[in-house]
Amino acid sequence: MTSTKDRKRMGILITLLGGTLWGLCGSCGQFLMQYKGVTSDWLVPWRLTLAGSVILLFLAVTRKTQVMDVWKEPRGRRDILIFSIFGMMLCQYSYFTTIQYSNAGTATVLQYTGPAMILVFLCLKNRRMPKPYELAALLCSMAGTFVLATHGNPAELAIPAQALFWGLAAAVTVVIYNLQPAWLMSRYSTLLTLGWGMLIGGIVLMGLRRPWRIHPVMDAETLLAMCFIVLFGTVCGFYFYLSGVKLVGAGNASVLSCVEPLAATIMSVVWLKVVFQPVDLMGFALVLSAVLIISVNQAREERLMQPKIERRNTDG
Secondary structure (H helix, E strand, C coil): CCCHHHHHHHHHHHHHHHHHHHHHHHHHHHHHHHHCCCCHHHHHHHHHHHHHHHHHHHHHHHCCCCCCHHHCCHHHHHHHHHHHHHHHHHHHHHHHHHHHHCCHHHHHHHHCCHHHHHHHHHHHHCCCCCCHHHHHHHHHHHHHHHHHHHCCCCCCCCCCHHHHHHHHHHHHHHHHHHHCCHHHHHHHCHHHHHHHHHHHHHHHHHHHHCHHHCCCCCCHHHHHHHHHHHHHHHHHHHHHHHHHHHHHCHHHHHHHCCHHHHHHHHHHHHCCCCCCCHHHHHHHHHHHHHHHHHHHHHHHHHHHHHHHHHHHHHHC
């Protein structure tokens, strides 16, 4: 029988693996855009449609999951459509469009300002002042974005305006992506929600962007990179990360997921020869500090709450 310690180690390992695969997925996307004439208008519709189909087929075959259950009640139909279009589709499209105008490392870090935006939203929703650590995280996130965008000179942008716009759009959609599907995930499972979200988002984006009109270089490298993006960077990445969350908890998983921007940045430098200035790395560090501050404190609060929950369950 597997011990709790072994389960936790396994949880850490597969969560790190999931985050690393996400980072490598962004780097593969940059490779296709840099060398194969691919654009986000072509990549994202195919990625979402194929990955969503694979996830739903996997659930139907291996777990005998009733994949159509989400369509049987009005709230399920409404929420899955909202999540698919305004969460999954917009989040992935804005992320890869940011890569198109900059690079995988910068795009991933800009997207990671999303947790700070979630904090602001929750404080406004609950009509409360931010906690000290939340305020510190927000300041780090804002400072990091400022440094990345301007290199300290507010009169001049250091990255293309399109990259900044789509990067911040990716961060905003992360708020929708994380908060809106809570009911769906609790009722139908996270993987089923993601599968439908990807498939519907991909089909809608197919209609909007018409990727068949775009003709990138279709060779062995393109097909290999696309297979990695769909199967490993998307299907396996999400599966490993979500499995890790069950073993180590959401708070600890959030800390471990910071490996994603690190992997994307390292691959951008080593593989795709992107040159970052020291001031860029300072911006990266500030944004990641914000994520770590939030994640570590939430993990701590999660651990403090656990004995109370267990005591309440025992008393009940």
